[in-house]
Amino acid sequence: MTESGLRLTVDGPVARVVLDRPEVRNAQTPAMWRTLAKFGERLPDDVRVVVVSGEGPSFSAGLDRRLIAGEPADGEEPLLALGAKPADVVHAEIAGFQAGFSWLRRPEIVSIAAVQGHAVGAGFQLALACDLRVVTPDAQFSMREPALGLVPDLGGTQPLVQLVGYSRALEICATSRWVEAEEARQVGLANIVVPAEELAATVKDLTEALLAPLPGAIRETKALLLSAADTSYEQQLRAEREAQQRRLAELVGSFG
Template identity: 35%
Template sequence: MAYQNILAEIRSQVLYVTINRELKLNALNKETLAELADVIAFAAHNDEVRAVLLTGAGEKAFVAGADISEFAAYTAEQGEVLARNGQNSVFDAIENCPKPVIAAINGFALGGGLELAMACHIRVASENARLGLPEVSLGLIPGYGGTQRLTQLVGKGRAIEMITTADMITAAHAEKIGLVNHVVPAAELLSKVEEILAKIKLRAPLAIASAVKAVNASLLFDENGFETEIREFGKCFDTNDFKEGTTAFLEKRKPAFLGK
């Protein structure tokens, strides 16, 4: 897969995606968002990919924000289109991806960068990471799901405080309030993510996809999450993976799941 702004490579059934704009602190411009949309769609439909590791090039930034120069002169209508397109093609696509997406947060995750990390299913941060939503400093609010996902992760009071003060928080504080799952030394960031991925790859891929869908449904106002769970639970019974998992359990051996 050849891109101009990201690097993408499948290794051991994991799609490694690196936003590769280190001199720009991996800021999200239109081209980068388009490439992210393409690579996430690829991951969702490629049987070789069992999970995605998403990170930024270098040690300074995961993603330091959006490329402000691209939308500084936008009208209200253009701003709404910008947010809607980004939400649909990238941020919601990541959240709804049937393959677990883990963000390896190395350095700054600000604005659209934190929104990108929050769209991922799991977040692991290096000790030097700094996270925040500074949009009100520009006369804006988060437009890629930040107001919604931050509230879901840390609660209303903390979300409003972070957004209205525009303060950055440390990785340790982010872990304390539930914004990230783990904090590790920078040198151990990728190995920690790979440790989690190694466990995920041992499990049934179709069951994992169903679990992600059911968990996401718990946050949808127009869907009954319990009903989604029941339907997805039932679907699992028609998979070869279910037969393999139960047979392996009864035969006291490790299962070999094929995602079928």
């Protein structure tokens, strides 16, 4: 499936989402976010791993500059045009944009961002929406929204804090500075840094490793880890008990 500068391919348990606008460093538009949401809605139930990557030398340079500069782009109105709309309309529109990113965190899939070159603004947030990030030495992350008078609103704030902590997350966002690959690895933004020529093979190996355990075990484990930071210790112990009971019941049923 190809739509709005995006490609989706599904090969059994593996889906691949490719940002395919290399001529503008995979700059994003609201149409792309709506299409991403459609991809999530239409994903076959047997997909277990989703790989997100960008065509060409950059993962994504963020929002299309024309929309930031007050110009229409590909039929989309400038970003600031939202500011003249009623609050409930703005909230609904942004919620629709966020849906293009949030499905990557669903417990039934593990998502991998394969990042090379720039991952700026919406590109940074798309990488953050994924569970794992494999990056090349030239990868550079930057949260540019505050520099434009805006806030990151595509779901990137929570995973950023979870990965690097509040203080460092604030510093990264408030300064809009570049976080290069090695620092990203050191602070937990990147799981691994590999040479560009090894990116595809590394992602393939990681995908195969993620497919090895039973899908229910990965689904339940991801759900437990996602909830861990927001629950008390006793609540987490209960969640572990309940998840293990479900796993044991499923395993007994499969061998019965």
